[in-house]
Amino acid sequence: MQENLVQKIVEEVLQQVLKNQPSLQHDNKIPVGVSARHVHLAQSEVEQLFGENYQLTPKFELSQPGQFAAEETVVIAGPKGSIERVRILGPARSLSQVEVSFTDAIKLGLTPPLRISGDVKGSSPITLIGPKGSVVLKEGLIVAKAHIHMTPADSARLQVEDGQSVQVKLAGIRPIILSDVIIRVSDRYRLEMHIDTDEANAGLIKQGTLAEIVQAQSIEQTSVQTAQPVVQTATQLPEQKSVYHYTKKLLSQVQVAAITEQEIVVSKKTIVTALAYDKIRELNKTLTINKE
Numbered sequence: 001m002q003e004n005l006v007q008k009i010v011e012e013v014l015q016q017v018l019k020n021q022p023s024l025q026h027d028n029k030i031p032v033g034v035s036a037r038h039v040h041l042a043q044s045e046v047e048q049l050f051g052e053n054y055q056l057t058p059k060f061e062l063s064q065p066g067q068f069a070a071e072e073t074v075v076i077a078g079p080k081g082s083i084e085r086v087r088i089l090g091p092a093r094s095l096s097q098v099e100v101s102f103t104d105a106i107k108l109g110l111t112p113p114l115r116i117s118g119d120v121k122g123s124s125p126i127t128l129i130g131p132k133g134s135v136v137l138k139e140g141l142i143v144a145k146a147h148i149h150m151t152p153a154d155s156a157r158l159q160v161e162d163g164q165s166v167q168v169k170l171a172g173i174r175p176i177i178l179s180d181v182i183i184r185v186s187d188r189y190r191l192e193m194h195i196d197t198d199e200a201n202a203g204l205i206k207q208g209t210l211a212e213i214v215q216a217q218s219i220e221q222t223s224v225q226t227a228q229p230v231v232q233t234a235t236q237l238p239e240q241k242s243v244y245h246y247t248k249k250l251l252s253q254v255q256v257a258a259i260t261e262q263e264i265v266v267s268k269k270t271i272v273t274a275l276a277y278d279k280i281r282e283l284n285k286t287l288t289i290n291k292e
């Protein structure tokens with residue numbers, strides 16, 4: 001049987017099962033969907049990667065109405081590595097965006113910010129490679145913030161509003177609580193929480209796990225822009241590249257100890273003491289000597 005046919009049958013059976021479970025409609029449980037790495041493309045980039053006037057081919061429908069996984073995949077590449085067969089999700093959008101987990105980002109050698117989907121300004125650069133060409137996006141690589149899609153009726157029932165940040169308990173094999181999960185309300189949505197594969201792995205969560213909002217913060221406390229990881233997973237997170245430009249003549253161990261940034265940049269005229277070098281090594285910092 002064709003793979004897409006099987007997928008369609010599975011989707012339909014799942015929808016029937018969900019319809020026949022009145023408990024899901026009436027209690028406060030939220031179905032969880034795990035988003036694997038994926039790409040959203042603008043039409044111009046679809047054409048650069050697949051050829052002129054190319055249209056994406058829907059492979060199967062996603063849980064959010066109108067959204068589909070395309071037959072087409074691309075290779076995504078960063079300075080340290082690449083990942084093949086990354087699924088494209090349609091329909092085409094106004095801005096291209098690539099969503100990966102932190103684990104993927106380590107493989108690519110990039111440190112993308114944690115963002116709500118669609119907020120790509122100033123995010124990491126990424127290269128996409130298709131059968132007919134490649135595209136270098138100056139920005140567009142993000143780690144997607146965990147979020148919950150819902151209708152206005154769900155939002156009234158669950159007493160949360162669009163943009164609000166909530167704490168959510170996930171009853172997987174290894175139960176976890178995720179903080180700063182963003183509520184997204186639209187009558188085009190269907191009730192579902194979206195997490196990435198790192199978050200799913202942290203809680204040993206499978207598709208179909210249920211979530212529950214355990215604490216709602218007021219909307220004023222919500223900061224959609226902060227790039228804080230939602231959960232600390234066991235994988236090493238990429239180090240946040242923060243740089244301190246040291247401009248004085250002498251850099252001693254006392255100054256090194258006082259600098260919180262990971263990288264210290266000095267001019268070639270700055271004298272760095274032996275003890276300062278030791279301190280840099282001890283604190284796992286990097287010293288860059290600016291040649292200009």
Ligand SMILES: [Zn+2]
Pocket residue numbers: 147149194
């Ligand atoms: Zn989503």
